Amino acid sequence: MRHDRLHERDWRNDDCYKIIFSPYGQAEYQLNQNYVSIQQNEFFIFNPNIDHKQLKTTKEKFLVEIQPSLLKETAQQLGFKIVEPEFSMLSYRHAQIQQWTSFIREFLMINKDSDPMSKQLFLENSLAQISILMLQYGSGSHQNQFPKIISKQNINSVLDALKESYQEDWTLDQMSLVAGMSKYQFAHLFKEETGISPYSWLQLYRLFKSQQALIFTEQSILTIALEHGFSSVSSYNHLFRKIYNKTPTQFRSTHGK
Known part of the structure; x- marks a missing residue:
């Protein structure tokens, strides 16, 4: 948790996972082929060995670095099929990530003059908690x-209605009807709660539902895309590139069994 050197810095490449949380406002990072913007109370997870450059951060930079070995061990204990996850290039809000971060930040501020060893012990025991939260609430492979x-x-x-029929064509009017409010009020509240627009959430849900078919079956990319609600294979490929910076075929090659 630092409050200096918050503006443009040099390119770097780390061999660990990095979860970055933005408590005050916009943080911006540059990757090789795109940019990442992290809004207030949102988080983003960098995968190991990804070239990135910090452009700016508002008031405070809060990040946790997790060694791949710890995340792999945690994933094995939780029973995940993929124990070396590739997180999506997506920033959004999640209440439990926000609560954990707030708790850690408050502890550090209250105990800023305390014995460094007690703070170190506290933080080391918190790494298992954030590893579990990353795996449970961080979207990825x-x-x-x-x-x-x-x-x-x-x-x-x-959200429940969209999950039950995510393959169907949904309009904002239909979503707002389920919510019982105007579409403008609904769209604003949805974005405020999740950090993502309603239609973007639906498209992301479709993508993550499709990942199991990519990894564990030999179905064609076209079949997988259409069966999971995408209107075309090109729209599926486009979203995959945005979220993982790779095509579904490349994702399959990396994680397929």
Whole structure:
């Protein structure tokens, strides 16, 4: 947790996972082929050995570096089929990540003048917690759907409906009807709660649902795309490139069994 050198820095490449949380406002990073913007109370996870450059951060930079061996051990204990996950290049909000981060930040601020050894012991024992949260709520190759978000009741009802029929064509009007509010009010509340627009959430849910078919079956990319609600294989490929910086075929080659 630092408050200096928050603007443009040099390119770097780390051999660990890095979860970055933005408590105050926008943080911006540059990758080789795109940019990442992390809004207030959102988080983003960098995979190991990804070239990136910090452009700016508002007021504070909060990050945790996790060695792949710890995350792999945690994934094995939790029973994940993929124990070396590749996280998506997606920033969003999740209440439990936010609560954990707030707790750690408050502890560090309250105990800033305390014995360094006690703080180190506390933080070392917190790494297992954030590893579990990353695996459960960080979207990536180890997930078979978009991580569960606990939200307000009318938003939850829409999320449940979308999950049940994610292959269907949904409009904003239909979603807002399920929520029982105007489409403008619904779209604003949904984005406020999740950090993602309703249609983007649906497309991401479709993508993560499709990952199991990519990894564990030999179905064609076209069949997988259409069976999971995408209108065309090109739209499926486009979203995959945006989320993983690779095509579904390349993703299959990396994680397929």
